[in-house]
Amino acid sequence: MQVVYSFGAVGAVMVAAAAGLVIGGSAWIAVVAYAGFAVFLAGFCYRVVQWAAAPVPFRVPTTCGQQTSLPWIKSAALENPSTTSGVLGRMGLEILLFRSLFRNSQAGLHEKRLILSEQKYLWLAALAFHWSMLVILVRHLRLFVEPVPALVVALARIDGFFQLGAPDFYVSDMVLACALAYLLLRRFRDPVVRYISQFSDYFALLALIGIAASGLSMRYVTRVDVVAVKQFALGLAAFHPVRPAALGAMFAVHLTLISVLAAYIPFSKLMHMGGVFLSPTRNLANNNRAKRHVNPWNYPVKTHSYAEWEDDFRAKLKAADIPLEADHATRASAD
Amino acid sequence: MPQELLRIEAKKPGGNWTDPAVQFRKGVFCYSAAAKNVRALDLPNPRDWQPFDADWKLPPDWKRILLEGMKERLEKYRSFRLFMDICVRCGACADKCHFYVGSGDPKNMPVVRAELMRSVYRRYFTLTGRIFGRLAGGRELTEDIVKEWFYYFYQCTECRRCSVFCPYGIDTAEITMIGRELLNLIGCNTNWVLEPAANCFRTGNHLGIQPHGFKDSLEFAADELEEITGIRVDVPINRKGAEILFVMPSADYFAEPHYYTLLGYMMLFHEIGLDFTFSAFASEGGNFGLFSSHELMKRLNAKVYEEAKRLGVKWILGGECGHMWRVLHQYMDTMNGPADFLEEPVSPITGTKFENARSTRMVHICEFTADLIHSGKLRLDASRNDRWRVTYHDSCNPARSMGLLEEPRYIIRNACHRFFEMPENTIREQTFCCGSGAGLGTDENLEMRLRGGFPRANAVKYVQEKHGVNLLACICAIDKATLPTLLEYWAPGVEVGGVHELLGNALVMRGEKPRTTDLRGEPLSAEVTHA
Numbered sequence: 129m130q131v132v133y134s135f136g137a138v139g140a141v142m143v144a145a146a147a148g149l150v151i152g153g154s155a156w157i158a159v160v161a162y163a164g165f166a167v168f169l170a171g172f173c174y175r176v177v178q179w180a181a182a183p184v185p186f187r188v189p190t191t192c193g194q195q196t197s198l199p200w201i202k203s204a205a206l207e208n209p210s211t212t213s214g215v216l217g218r219m220g221l222e223i224l225l226f227r228s229l230f231r232n233s234q235a236g237l238h239e240k241r242l243i244l245s246e247q248k249y250l251w252l253a254a255l256a257f258h259w260s261m262l263v264i265l266v267r268h269l270r271l272f273v274e275p276v277p278a279l280v281v282a283l284a285r286i287d288g289f290f291q292l293g294a295p296d297f298y299v300s301d302m303v304l305a306c307a308l309a310y311l312l313l314r315r316f317r318d319p320v321v322r323y324i325s326q327f328s329d330y331f332a333l334l335a336l337i338g339i340a341a342s343g344l345s346m347r348y349v350t351r352v353d354v355v356a357v358k359q360f361a362l363g364l365a366a367f368h369p370v371r372p373a374a375l376g377a378m379f380a381v382h383l384t385l386i387s388v389l390a391a392y393i394p395f396s397k398l399m400h401m402g403g404v405f406l407s408p409t410r411n412l413a414n415n416n417r418a419k420r421h422v423n424p425w426n427y428p429v430k431t432h433s434y435a436e437w438e439d440d441f442r443a444k445l446k447a448a449d450i451p452l453e454a455d456h457a458t459r460a461s462a463d
Numbered sequence: 464m465p466q467e468l469l470r471i472e473a474k475k476p477g478g479n480w481t482d483p484a485v486q487f488r489k490g491v492f493c494y495s496a497a498a499k500n501v502r503a504l505d506l507p508n509p510r511d512w513q514p515f516d517a518d519w520k521l522p523p524d525w526k527r528i529l530l531e532g533m534k535e536r537l538e539k540y541r542s543f544r545l546f547m548d549i550c551v552r553c554g555a556c557a558d559k560c561h562f563y564v565g566s567g568d569p570k571n572m573p574v575v576r577a578e579l580m581r582s583v584y585r586r587y588f589t590l591t592g593r594i595f596g597r598l599a600g601g602r603e604l605t606e607d608i609v610k611e612w613f614y615y616f617y618q619c620t621e622c623r624r625c626s627v628f629c630p631y632g633i634d635t636a637e638i639t640m641i642g643r644e645l646l647n648l649i650g651c652n653t654n655w656v657l658e659p660a661a662n663c664f665r666t667g668n669h670l671g672i673q674p675h676g677f678k679d680s681l682e683f684a685a686d687e688l689e690e691i692t693g694i695r696v697d698v699p700i701n702r703k704g705a706e707i708l709f710v711m712p713s714a715d716y717f718a719e720p721h722y723y724t725l726l727g728y729m730m731l732f733h734e735i736g737l738d739f740t741f742s743a744f745a746s747e748g749g750n751f752g753l754f755s756s757h758e759l760m761k762r763l764n765a766k767v768y769e770e771a772k773r774l775g776v777k778w779i780l781g782g783e784c785g786h787m788w789r790v791l792h793q794y795m796d797t798m799n800g801p802a803d804f805l806e807e808p809v810s811p812i813t814g815t816k817f818e819n820a821r822s823t824r825m826v827h828i829c830e831f832t833a834d835l836i837h838s839g840k841l842r843l844d845a846s847r848n849d850r851w852r853v854t855y856h857d858s859c860n861p862a863r864s865m866g867l868l869e870e871p872r873y874i875i876r877n878a879c880h881r882f883f884e885m886p887e888n889t890i891r892e893q894t895f896c897c898g899s900g901a902g903l904g905t906d907e908n909l910e911m912r913l914r915g916g917f918p919r920a921n922a923v924k925y926v927q928e929k930h931g932v933n934l935l936a937c938i939c940a941i942d943k944a945t946l947p948t949l950l951e952y953w954a955p956g957v958e959v960g961g962v963h964e965l966l967g968n969a970l971v972m973r974g975e976k977p978r979t980t981d982l983r984g985e986p987l988s989a990e991v992t993h994a
Contacts, residue, residue, distance in 0.1 A: 229553070
């Protein structure tokens with residue numbers, strides 16, 4: 129059911145995009161783009177501030193290797209960091225290479241035996257998707273900036289290294305498409321993942337697939353007028369939108385889906401892109417016993433003090449010849 | 464116990480997790496906390512009830528209490544708010560949970576366990592959830608959901624294994640700890656957690672042992688040691704001016720096989736002439752408050768520093784216990800510190816500074832002993848452990864909340880000849896839980912414990928068949944209490960013991976009589992006694 133709703137939602141966005149184009153022309157697209165970007169920016173900041181405003185009362189890193197203790201025992205500087213540089217390293221591995229996902233294994237039962245086997249596909253697909261998406265985003269800068277930065281030109285050249293077809297076929301396009309297809313098929317086919325998948329999971333994937341498909345189509349099939357697109361994009365970036373020549377329905381779909389997805393980010397799990405930096409089980413050093421961590425809302429609690437305890441068990445303590453507090457002992461004998 | 468009592472099967476998850484109906488079947492849940500224990504701790508809503516009752520006798524405004532409690536905690540714990548928000552449901556955690564593997568119940572996947580809470584969070588605390596409800600993954604908070612929470616939050620041992628595999632480090636323990644805390648606000652607790660906690664609050668330890676009983680136990684251990692070694696060791700209790708306060712889990716002086724570990728500590732302290740004291744007040748390092756709420760954890764933990772200050776010791780040494788060390792390492796200093804009345808710990812025997820404990824000023828016995836061995840201060844005869852073929856079980860908390868991995872292994876390698884590791888993805892940070900931690904180790908919950916313990920036992924069975932392993936060494940009191948039952952069922956013939964039991968067996972003491980038995984009273988193998 130969740131899948132159907134997600135398909136419906138993405139379809140509705142696409143129809144709205146086309147309809148908007150017909151009715152409002154490229155001005156309408158500009159409005160949608162600005163609105164999407166504004167909601168994204170405001171929402172993203174709001175969510176990050178909301179997280180940052182919540183204190184971290186306890187230092188609770190998940191340790192994944194040997195602690196720093198005795199000097200002759202080699203500690204795991206990255207898996208169980210005790211220093212800030214170690215934490216930076218751990219976070220770097222986590223964010224750039226998805227270290228934790230790389231540990232993934234698969235549990236299988238074979239004749240009452242539990243077999244844990246390697247399972248790296250999820251890691252590979254996730255890494256492929258995120259990196260290719262980054263490359264594509266950076267490549268898109270050429271539409272928003274003039275002159276095009278050398279870095280972007282160089283990246284595009286590497287990405288188009290194979291020089292197949294005209295225009296050059298980009299490796300990142302292929303990688304993104306394959307990774308997205310894998311991630312969606314996995315949600316459909318793996319019974320465990322299907323069980324846990326919700327509207328939000330399908331919607332994000334389908335929107336991304338829609339964005340990728342419309343983008344690929346513009347580049348390789350329908351051949352959008354790149355000069356017109358750039359003119360439009362530069363206008364958008366300069367907050368001075370221009371009315372270009374007809375950009376086509378595919379462009380409207382592409383940009384509308386992007387805008388809707390961007391606006392959706394702050395309200396969804398896609399916030400993991402900001403949250404991953406803040407996770408207290410990963411971004412804190414395991415130096416708990418070496419350096420005191422302060423809880424800003426630490427408050428006094430009711431305890432059972434030694435004095436109360438001694439009062440409760442005085443006779444038994446005496447009989448067992450366990451030393452008592454001197455002042456209590458005198459008070460007791462004076463009674 | 465019939466062999467086929469439990470069928471562990473790989474099932475395809477079916478149905479819809481958003482349906483909260485739960486069946487409280489005998490053997491898979493813990494009984495409710497007795498009213499007297501709830502009262503003893505001044506906790507809300509003491510009453511007679513059981514999870515299988517239709518009416519849980521919740522307070523009339525239970526829903527408001529839960530939602531306000533949730534709001535408060537969302538503002539107080541970044542972990543909680545973040546973990547409610549950022550899960551992408553990639554499924555990497557799903558089969559990492561021993562309860563999911565052992566029960567096949569899809570709601571035991573860490574992701575779904577968390578979704579049980581997240582769905583309510585979305586419905587009441589997010590814009591999309593308030594507007595779109597179920598479509599945005601929201602669920603209305605109902606009494607059935609309270610029951611579902613109780614069932615599944617007490618079917619998590621807070622072992623943190625899923626957190627190791629999560630790309631965002633989402634820690635189900637953080638979520639179920641808060642979940643239990645919320646349930647606690649409306650009086651939904653289990654007796655296996657609150658009775659030890661109530662005992663601990665009153666007497667100083669979970670088992671409710673009073674000071675004279677504490678002393679008797681330790682004296683008895685000293686008598687037994689005298690029989691085995693011919694040496695009379697001291698039993699200092701509440702002795703002011705000692706250099707070191709030693710704190711251990713109460714099971715060490717009251718249960719088997721923990722007791723042999725206690726014998727090991729006492730032999731060690733005598734042999735190196737340690738200036739230390741036990742305390743009948745701080746007679747528990749473990750902390751069942753951890754399994755109920757942060758506040759109760761703090762209330763029970765306070766006595767450790769209080770006693771260290773009163774006795775005027777320089778620093779604190781802690782025994783073998785898993786969740787005890789979670790509290791001591793990650794919470795104590797923050798909750799009840801700073802320990803500025805203590806000194807930075809230095810081993811009086813080797814002069815080693817325990818730099819890693821310079822603020823909390825509490826050292827793990829395995830760190831302490833590994834340093835002694837490394838400095839050549841102990842004479843060990845590993846052949847006295849030759850009847851054992853040993854494997855080592857990393858207890859969840861020392862492994863995943865500390866990283867105490869090599870110290871115990873170093874001790875084991877020096878104290879016995881035959882040591883075999885279990886498969887790589889079942890040890891160290893990937894260790895499998897005993898299935899009975901976090902207050903689930905009660906007999907009425909036996910079926911679920913055996914199911915949850917299956918992945919651990921399966922790895923033990925593997926080394927039993929491959930290397931003839933017959934002893935599972937560990938450094939956790941709950942492991943020692945519950946793994947024997949587990950192994951009796953899944954891997955009969957493998958016994959459970961502490962690391963300091965092995966050390967005690969191997970320790971050559973000055974002036975000892977020729978040993979004929981090990982600490983369990985079992986005869987040393989012939990070759991050893993003749994040597």
